[in-house]
Amino acid sequence: xxxxxxxxxxxxxxxxxxxxxxxxxxxxxxxxxxxxxxxxxxxxxxxxxxxxxxxxxxxxxxxxxxxxxxxxxxxxxxxxxxxxxxxxxxxxxxxxxxxxxxxxxxxxxxxxxxxxxxxxxxxxxxxxxxxxxxxxxxxxxxxxxxxxxxxxxxxxxxxxxxxxxxxxxxxxxxxxxxxxxxxxxxxxxxxxxxxxxxxxxxxxxxxxxxxxxxxxxxxxxxxxxxxxxxxxxxxxxxxxxxxxxxxxxxxxxxxxxxxxxxxxxxxxxxxxxxxxxxxxxxxxxxxxxxxxxxxxxxxxxxxxxxxxxxxxxxxxxxxxxxxxxxxxxxxxxxxxxxxxxx
Ligand SMILES: NC(=O)c1ccc[n+]([C@@H]2O[C@H](COP(=O)([O-])OP(=O)(O)OC[C@H]3O[C@@H](n4cnc5c(N)ncnc54)[C@H](OP(=O)(O)O)[C@@H]3O)[C@@H](O)[C@H]2O)c1
Numbered sequence: 001x002x003x004x005x006x007x008x009x010x011x012x013x014x015x016x017x018x019x020x021x022x023x024x025x026x027x028x029x030x031x032x033x034x035x036x037x038x039x040x041x042x043x044x045x046x047x048x049x050x051x052x053x054x055x056x057x058x059x060x061x062x063x064x065x066x067x068x069x070x071x072x073x074x075x076x077x078x079x080x081x082x083x084x085x086x087x088x089x090x091x092x093x094x095x096x097x098x099x100x101x102x103x104x105x106x107x108x109x110x111x112x113x114x115x116x117x118x119x120x121x122x123x124x125x126x127x128x129x130x131x132x133x134x135x136x137x138x139x140x141x142x143x144x145x146x147x148x149x150x151x152x153x154x155x156x157x158x159x160x161x162x163x164x165x166x167x168x169x170x171x172x173x174x175x176x177x178x179x180x181x182x183x184x185x186x187x188x189x190x191x192x193x194x195x196x197x198x199x200x201x202x203x204x205x206x207x208x209x210x211x212x213x214x215x216x217x218x219x220x221x222x223x224x225x226x227x228x229x230x231x232x233x234x235x236x237x238x239x240x241x242x243x244x245x246x247x248x249x250x251x252x253x254x255x256x257x258x259x260x261x262x263x264x265x266x267x268x269x270x271x272x273x274x275x276x277x278x279x280x281x282x283x284x285x286x287x288x289x290x291x292x293x294x295x296x297x298x299x300x301x302x303x304x305x306x307x308x309x310x311x312x313x314x315x316x317x318x319x320x321x322x323x324x325x326x327x328x329x330x331x332x333x334x335x336x337x338x339x340x341x342x
Contacts, residue, residue, distance in 0.1 A: 014162065014214040028178035034297055035269060036277050037290035044280045053283035058135045062175065065092035065144030067245025071275040072142060073097075077104035077111070079279070084131050086116040087145060108300075118145050118171025122210035137186060140282065141179045143172040143193040148247050149209035151254040152322065160252050168212035173219060188232035193220055195242045197292060201303045201310070204318040205325055208252070221246040224339055225288065234285050238278055239300070241292025269293050288310060 034041060059076050063069035073085055077100035085093045093113045100111055112134050116127050131138055144172035146168040149160065151221075176191055183189030199213030200208055217237060224235040251260050274291050281289040290300045300312040 012329070031297075032294060035273065035293045036297070037300065038285055040281050040289050040291070042279055043284040045284055046204070047280060047284035050075075050276075050279035050283045051079050054140075055281065056082065057139035058082045058084070058131075058137060059140040059142060060131060060179070061142045062086045062116065062145055062172075063194075065089045065097055067247060068243060068271060068275060069142075069144040070096050071146065072272040072278070073100055073168050075272070075275050075279060077101075077106050081109045081140075082106070084112045084114050086114045086136070088115060088117050090115045090258070097295065102282045118167055118175065121170065121174040124178045128175070128182075128288075132182060136233040136236065137330070138179055138182060138189065140190040140192060141175065143175060143191065146194065147198075147209070147222060148251040149206040150248070150251045151205060152325065153207040155254045156208065158254055159256050160254065161211065163207040163256055164212045165215065165251060168209065169219070171298065176223075183233050184227075184230055187230060187263070190234040190236065190282060191223075192236045192238060192278070195220075195237045195239050196259050196288075197239055197296060197300065199239055200290075200316045201299055202318065204296045204314075204321045210213070215288075224320060228296065232273055233289070236281065236285075236289070238281065238286050238289045238291065240274055241296035241299075242266050242271070243274045243291075244268045259290075267293070288338070289324065302320060 007108050028043075036044075053074060059081045061069050061076070061083065064073050064083075064085035073083055073096050080270065083106075084097055088092055090113065093115065095115055096112045100106060101108065112131065114127060114130060116123065128138075147164065149156075149164060151160070164289050176193075179189075180191065181209065183191070189244060193216055194207075195216050196213045197203075198210040199217045203210035203292060217239075220237050227233050229234065248260065254261050269292065277291050278289065280286075290297065292300065299310070299313075302313065
């Protein structure tokens with residue numbers, strides 16, 4: 001009897017071990033092909049569909065004239081959201097609006113083109129009043145407008161660091177300051193801010209840009225804790241890795257107004273996939289979204305769960321990036337190619 005029981009016990013243990021090994025294998029394979037953190041991917045498999053959740057909502061997008069913001073406009077229009085499109089280039093915003101109208105059921109009056117310079121903070125109150133006057137309220141503000149950087153700190157003017165903080169951090173904070181009181185009055189709304197992988201990790205050749213995104217992370221994480229009396233207000237940050245857009249072309253360099261020498265060819269995630277994941281995250285109340293293909297996705301997890309190891313990996317990567325940059329390789333492909341020795 002005892003021998004039979006022991007046999008059954010060892011059978012159960014080995015079945016359980018096989019099951020655990022199988023689950024781990026599935027997770028590993030899933031991780032190799034993942035392009036976002038597990039919470040976000042789980043939401044995309046089992047959560048609310050953006051088409052249902054975002055229909056009819058009023059969404060204000062900054063940086064809507066190109067890249068991620070432009071694609072946000074297209075996908076939100078297809079979801080039936082009413083839009084406010086903001087950036088500096090009005091003609092580009094009208095182009096985006098025309099495309100939205102051609103590819104969705106929205107009517108002309110459902111999309112407001114509202115030119116806005118994030119650096120002109122004094123205008124943000126009036127712009128917000130214009131939006132409230134037009135639509136009556138704002139359901140979602142997507143703080144997306146911003147720029148990056150490609151230069152070594154040792155060669156970079158402090159003016160560039162200041163310009164990055166003014167645009168990416170203070171511009172975003174200023175608009176949030178105007179919009180948030182309307183949301184607290186209504187008791188609901190979402191403020192979604194496009195940060196970056198570099199808002200969480202180290203970023204050689206982008207010290208100022210990385211600092212501005214870290215500042216956003218700290219700001220919005222802290223703001224969220226101040227709003228616990230408003231459970232229906234979502235404060236969310238989006239941390240994309242490399243995504244196809246005009247970001248490299250528009251990056252700051254060592255001096256203000258000096259354009260980047262070349263545009264690189266780093267493998268970048270398609271913009272539509274990044275935006276789809278963002279909309280899934282917004283629809284499901286995800287507070288922080290990590291969106292990137294491998295191998296960058298691994299960096300988020302390493303940085304979060306094994307920082308000491310992440311620092312040593314980042315040091316090695318950083319050395320390679322700096323060597324390549326100094327050797328005149330283009331900024332992006334320098335990330336994943338071998339250092340130039342000659
Ligand atoms: N693409 C990536 O790999 C990546 C990765 C991580 C994070 N991000 C973040 O994603 C966001 C969108 O960038 P993107 O990749 O879509 O780059 P992008 O194609 O260069 O778009 C940037 C947008 O920001 C707007 N903008 C720039 N300066 C502005 C100002 N002073 N006032 C108002 N709007 C301004 C631009 O419009 P105007 O020039 O017309 O004003 C443009 O619409 C940025 O915050 C960026 O940091 C991008």
